Amino acid sequence: MTKVLYHFVMTKQTPGEGSEERRCRWCRRALPAATGRGRPKEFCSQRCRQWDWVSRQRAAELEISDGELVVARRELDELHDRLYVLACAVDDTERDLSDVGSSPSARELREMLDWLLDAARPLRERRISAPTGRR
């Protein structure tokens, strides 16, 4: 966990050349650098733009602030499940690393890396969709 947080902080504090890294307003993924004229992009995809819009509509209906968000419990549960699997994999990997001592073999490292990647991969493309409205 510490390593992930550290990396995040480092990334945040190390903006690219010239300008700060721009991110999608919905999913927070990095946006390509603005090219040419016109307004810089705010979203990485049409889907994110739509979800952001729907979310703002729902927030207005429910009279909650712009900083608050209604999400489907199913999606949040699934995300928490994935995060829990990742947390366990990080713990396992850290324990394995201290168990093997100062010179792990390439095969040992490969096994640890595979386990960590298997846990992390499902989160790679994971996005939270907009709330779907009244039941």
Ligand SMILES: [Zn+2]
């Ligand atoms: Zn996006």
